[in-house]
Amino acid sequence: xxxxxxxxxxxxxxxxxxxxxxxxxxxxxxxxxxxxxxxxxxxxxxxxxxxxxxxxxxxxxxxxxxxxxxxxxxxxxxxxxxxxxxxxxxxxxxxxxxxxxxxxxxxxxxxxxxxxxxxxxxxxxxxxxxxxxxxxxxxxxxxxxxxxxxxxxxxxxxxxxxxxxxxxxxxxxxxxxxxxxxxxxxxxxxxxxxxxxxxxxxxxxxxxxxxxxxxxxxxxxxxxxxxxxxxxxxxxxxxxxxxxxxxxxxxxxxxxxxxxxxxxxxxxxxxxxxxxxxxxxxxxxxxxxxxxxxxxxxxxxxxxxxxxxxxxxxxxxxxxxxxxxxxxxxxxxxxxxxxxxxxxxxxxxxxxxxxxxxxxxxx
Amino acid sequence: xxxxxxxxxxxxxxxxxxxxxxxxxxxxxxxxxxxxxxxxxxxxxxxxxxxxxxxxxxxxxxxxxxxxxxxxxxxxxxxxxxxxxxxxxxxxxxxxxxxxxxxxxxxxxxxxxxxxxxxxxxxxxxxxxxxxxxxxxxxxxxxxxxxxxxxxxxxxxxxxxxxxxxxxxxxxxxxxxxxxxxxxxxxxxxxxxxxxxxxxxxxxxxxxxxxxxxxxxxxxxxxxxxxxxxxxxxxxxxxxxxxxxxxxxxxxxxxxxxxxxxxxxxxxxxxxxxxxxxxxxxxxxxxxxxxxxxxxxxxxxxxxxxxxxxxxxxxxxxxxxxxxxxxxxxxxxxxxxxxxxxxxxxxxxxxxxxxxxxxxxxx
DNA sequence: GACTAAACTGCATATGTATGCAACGGTAAA
DNA sequence: TTTACCGTTGCATACATATGCAGTTTAGTC
Numbered sequence: 001x002x003x004x005x006x007x008x009x010x011x012x013x014x015x016x017x018x019x020x021x022x023x024x025x026x027x028x029x030x031x032x033x034x035x036x037x038x039x040x041x042x043x044x045x046x047x048x049x050x051x052x053x054x055x056x057x058x059x060x061x062x063x064x065x066x067x068x069x070x071x072x073x074x075x076x077x078x079x080x081x082x083x084x085x086x087x088x089x090x091x092x093x094x095x096x097x098x099x100x101x102x103x104x105x106x107x108x109x110x111x112x113x114x115x116x117x118x119x120x121x122x123x124x125x126x127x128x129x130x131x132x133x134x135x136x137x138x139x140x141x142x143x144x145x146x147x148x149x150x151x152x153x154x155x156x157x158x159x160x161x162x163x164x165x166x167x168x169x170x171x172x173x174x175x176x177x178x179x180x181x182x183x184x185x186x187x188x189x190x191x192x193x194x195x196x197x198x199x200x201x202x203x204x205x206x207x208x209x210x211x212x213x214x215x216x217x218x219x220x221x222x223x224x225x226x227x228x229x230x231x232x233x234x235x236x237x238x239x240x241x242x243x244x245x246x247x248x249x250x251x252x253x254x255x256x257x258x259x260x261x262x263x264x265x266x267x268x269x270x271x272x273x274x275x276x277x278x279x280x281x282x283x284x285x286x287x288x289x290x291x292x293x294x295x296x297x298x299x300x301x302x303x304x305x306x307x308x309x310x311x312x313x314x315x316x317x318x319x320x321x322x323x324x325x326x327x328x329x330x331x332x333x334x335x336x337x338x339x340x341x342x343x344x345x346x347x348x349x350x351x352x353x354x355x356x357x358x359x360x361x362x363x
Numbered sequence: 364x365x366x367x368x369x370x371x372x373x374x375x376x377x378x379x380x381x382x383x384x385x386x387x388x389x390x391x392x393x394x395x396x397x398x399x400x401x402x403x404x405x406x407x408x409x410x411x412x413x414x415x416x417x418x419x420x421x422x423x424x425x426x427x428x429x430x431x432x433x434x435x436x437x438x439x440x441x442x443x444x445x446x447x448x449x450x451x452x453x454x455x456x457x458x459x460x461x462x463x464x465x466x467x468x469x470x471x472x473x474x475x476x477x478x479x480x481x482x483x484x485x486x487x488x489x490x491x492x493x494x495x496x497x498x499x500x501x502x503x504x505x506x507x508x509x510x511x512x513x514x515x516x517x518x519x520x521x522x523x524x525x526x527x528x529x530x531x532x533x534x535x536x537x538x539x540x541x542x543x544x545x546x547x548x549x550x551x552x553x554x555x556x557x558x559x560x561x562x563x564x565x566x567x568x569x570x571x572x573x574x575x576x577x578x579x580x581x582x583x584x585x586x587x588x589x590x591x592x593x594x595x596x597x598x599x600x601x602x603x604x605x606x607x608x609x610x611x612x613x614x615x616x617x618x619x620x621x622x623x624x625x626x627x628x629x630x631x632x633x634x635x636x637x638x639x640x641x642x643x644x645x646x647x648x649x650x651x652x653x654x655x656x657x658x659x660x661x662x663x664x665x666x667x668x669x670x671x672x673x674x675x676x677x678x679x680x681x682x683x684x685x686x687x688x689x690x691x692x693x694x695x696x697x698x699x700x701x702x703x704x705x706x707x708x709x710x711x712x713x714x715x716x717x718x719x720x721x722x723x724x725x726x
Numbered sequence: 727g728a729c730t731a732a733a734c735t736g737c738a739t740a741t742g743t744a745t746g747c748a749a750c751g752g753t754a755a756a
Numbered sequence: 757t758t759t760a761c762c763g764t765t766g767c768a769t770a771c772a773t774a775t776g777c778a779g780t781t782t783a784g785t786c
Contacts (some may be wrong), residue, residue: 032508032530032531034771034772034773035772035773036772036773044735044736045735045736045737046736046772046773046774047735047736047737047773047774047775048734048735048736049773050772050773050774050775051734051735051774051775054774054775057774057775058733058734058735059734059735060733060734060735060782063734063735075526075529075530077502077505077506077530078506078772078773079448079506079508079771079772079773080506080507080508081444081445081447081448081453081507081508081772081773082444082448082741082771082772082773082774083772083773083774084444084741084773085442085444085445085448085740085741085742085743085772085773085774086740086741086742086772086773086774086775087741087773087774088741090444092487095488099473103466103469106466106469106472109469109472109488110462110490113488113489113490114490114492117489117490117503122487122488122489122503122507123487123488124455124485124486124487124488125458125472125476125485125486125487125488126476126480126485127473127476127477127480129477139440140480140485142440143440143441143442143443144443144444144485145395145442145443145444163438166438167395167438167440168395249668249672278672282672282673282674283673285674286673286674287673305612306669309612309641309645310645310646310649310650311645311648311649311674397741397742397743398742398743399742399743407765407766408765408766408767409742409743409744409766410743410744410745410765410766410767411764411765411766412743413742413743413744413745414744414745414764414765417743417744417745420744420745421763421764421765422764422765423763423764423765426764426765441742441743442741442742442743444742444743445741445742445743445744445771446742446743446744447743447771448742448743448744448770448771448772448773449742449743449744449745449770449771449772450743450744450771451771
């Protein structure tokens with residue numbers, strides 16, 4: 001790989017960045033207008049202003065119009081922070097994300113964000129570095145009096161789960177296991193999904209079956225494997241080879257190399273993530289010169305957008321993201337509304353999407 | 364594509380979701396402890412509590428210890444919302460994102476989020492549906508008294524730019540053009556980057572050169588094209604063919620088909636995004652049976668993680684994301700700290716990353 | 727026109743925290 | 757011992773809004 005620095009215009013300022021001409025400054029208001037300012041301007045009480053902007057409050061059309069006009073002129077927007085103090089509702093949801101660069105999670109962030117916005121809530125984002133645990137974020141978000149907490153791809157310590165429950169912030173785990181009291185969860189049914197891949201392999205007549213785990217520790221990969229292996233056993237089959245990855249493309253490449261170098265070369269491999277499956281297909285075709293699915297069949301998990309790319313055309317298990325995020329958001333909002341504290345776990349079924357990285361299913 | 368529903372355990376609840384057993388409820392505190400509660404418990408004044416949690420305030424070690432102990436016992440966390448009202452600093456940054464599912468932007472979101480967290484700020488996320496403009500989000504975020512606004516991949520109306528400036532919320536545009544007064548911007552130098560691709564093509568001796576635009580309207584694609592075409596002209600070359608895409612994989616596929624079906628078949632194509640370049644390579648290799656770079660060279664823009672995948676091995680222009688987001692975040696924080704209203708635009712140079720989708724550079 | 731009910735309005739107070747100010751105590755200097 | 761000073765502390769108030777309550781206006785009915 002060669003790296004060439006692109007020519008950059010002037011290059012006088014530090015780090016090669018170039019600053020363009022400044023523009024004329026804009027006059028600034030000394031202080032943001034308050035409801036009292038608007039009240040005075042409109043010749044009404046502060047209460048009237050408050051009620052004008054509170055949905056469903058008792059104000060006449062006449063005063064409402066006066067208030068709106070004055071507010072418009074002063075550039076007044078209700079202060080959501082001040083209002084939150086009194087109502088004890090911030091309409092803020094904390095979204096704690098482990099690895100937003102993972103396409104699966106960035107999609108989730110988007111879906112949650114849109115869903116909550118549509119319901120009048122806003123998302124306060126907490127990104128964790130991969131090796132962090134969530135405790136610091138939890139501590140921080142509690143200061144902002146968030147109405148609810150969505151944890152995805154992060155581990156929650158028992159202490160913090162208790163803290164949230166005690167302090168009244170409902171917590172929902174997304175695709176994580178709720179091991180703590182008072183914490184609900186929504187996740188895909190990894191075991192059943194794993195089993196459905198076993199069914200597919202059986203139907204296609206594979207005998208030397210491989211699995212590549214995504215992580216040695218998390219339950220997600222473990223459940224996919226367990227559902228897969230258990231169903232294989234039920235069908236009179238067994239796992240011939242196994243490798244350990246870390247959900248990444250590179251680890252999929254490495255796993256493919258390792259499995260192909262082993263004594264038993266698999267005729268079908270189930271990998272715990274699409275990313276790893278992409279790596280495996282890439283290595284199989286380009287580096288090992290194999291045909292997929294001619295020499296080896298590949299199945300992934302997630303159904304990332306890239307799965308439909310002709311270079312992969314990957315058979316995979318689709319997580320019903322929209323349904324799952326909708327269910328999670330609504331469950332959280334329901335807990336917020338009802339102060340319901342009972343913990344629930346909702347399992348959503350995955351869909352097996354059969355594409356060209358496995359042979360056609362015999363009729 | 365066949366779609367098979369995975370078997371899902373019981374399936375008694377609606378939509379096939381399964382709910383697991385409920386757990387024991389956790390006892391809830393009636394009310395979150397306030398600084399006054401802590402003060403009473405510690406036998407000090409409310410001021411002392413406030414000062415204990417304010418960095419750099421005058422409190423003796425003795426009272427600080429008493430307060431900390433009481434706070435711990437009551438589960439007290441300072442209310443950041445209440446504090447924001449007084450200090451007029453919410454320590455919240457609004458991040459307005461157009462399309463977070465686009466990997467470029469999800470990376471940006473992560474980088475901003477981490478950067479601001481490290482500086483004691485938090486990110487309030489506003490996702491826009493692709494066809495929205497940012498006005499609704501701006502209106503909403505002003506209610507939360509955010510300290511600053513980061514707009515990425517969204518258009519800002521003149522009215523809202525004025526509103527933000529008047530109301531004192533510094534606005535920064537990321538990879539967008541600041542056409543409004545009082546609004547700063549950080550973006551990659553698209554023109555110079557386009558020129559560097561022209562340089563590369565000239566050095567490699569290409570004669571039938573193509574360009575695929577990402578959008579008919581936005582300046583990003585237009586600048587890349589202009590810098591590219593202008594430099595070609597300087598080098599005695601010219602654009603032979605051109606197609607119009609929309610930054611997506613599918614539009615890259617379509618563009619490749621269109622260009623190859625045309626009268627002049629290009630020997631090198633520069634596409635305004637990696638996504639389109641992936642589509643073009645995919646179509647060239649798999650559908651048209653071409654060799655890349657043997658029959659046609661492909662260059663993209665962004666340097667997405669997938670660019671290094673062996674199936675693509677894409678020559679592309681890297682946006683210095685980390686440097687750009689760092690610069691943007693610091694510029695915004697500086698504006699917040701100084702109340703500086705002068706608008707600046709910072710251009711960052713892109714790096715041409717030469718990989719295997721173009722032939723080796725002759726020595 | 728009188729009466730009743732409903733709709734509306736403003737007053738007063740509450741929310742949880744920051745901070746200027748004055749008071750207090752102790753130490754060091756004179 | 758007096759004075760000055762600094763480090764602490766608490767009081768009182770401010771921040772911007774929501775809301776119960778009582779008073780006032782309006783509409784509705786006879």
